């Protein structure tokens with residue numbers, strides 16, 4: 632169930648940090664998304680390509696962010712409309728996005744996902760791999776992508792010091808490249824967004840606090 636009280640509180644909490652809110656609507660019905668969109672929420676995040684496509688077809692006016700793990704063979708389907716792809720974790724994927732964006736004359740905004748957690752379930756590049764891509768020659772040839780910043784997920788733990796140190800590490804890496812259009816740091820979800828904001832997040836991705844717990 633959509634929780635507007637929580638939503639309003641989170642929007643207020645973001646103001647002093649000047650951070651953006653991505654309402655993570657995966658598995659949630661489009662009626663609730665529509666309701667929140669008309670209430671004033673602009674950006675929504677989805678994890679699954681098919682779900683994103685069907686929700687976009689119903690609500691094309693929403694700015695859709697893809698926050699899941701993107702397979703190369705599905706890139707083509709979302710490039711025509713997706714605002715920001717958060718979880719790019721290889722040069723090959725960047726090249727595919729560039730290729731498909733070029734075909735339709737778009738410049739696709741992307742974030743590089745960095746592996747910061749102490750959990751093997753999370754994906755992303757190591758800082759060293761990311762630096763290699765961001766400083767490499769290949770990237771300058773990709774004219775139809777714009778790398779707008781970094782994204783990361785902290786360890787799922789109650790130990791705040793671990794979460795904080797992971798976000799700090801991501802922020803430090805971000806600061807090495809932070810300039811002009813490289814200015815988005817996507818970190819923080821329902822359980823840890825306050826720590827993420829304190830550590831310099833510019834974009835939080837929040838689902839369950841807004842839409843309620845997901846089944847399963």
Ligand SMILES: *Cc1c(COP(=O)(O)O)cnc(C)c1O
Nearest residue numbers: 655698820821822836837838839
């Ligand atoms: C599901 C998801 C979120 C939101 O998680 P909540 O705990 O519901 O806020 C944020 N980021 C990513 C990458 C997700 O997959």
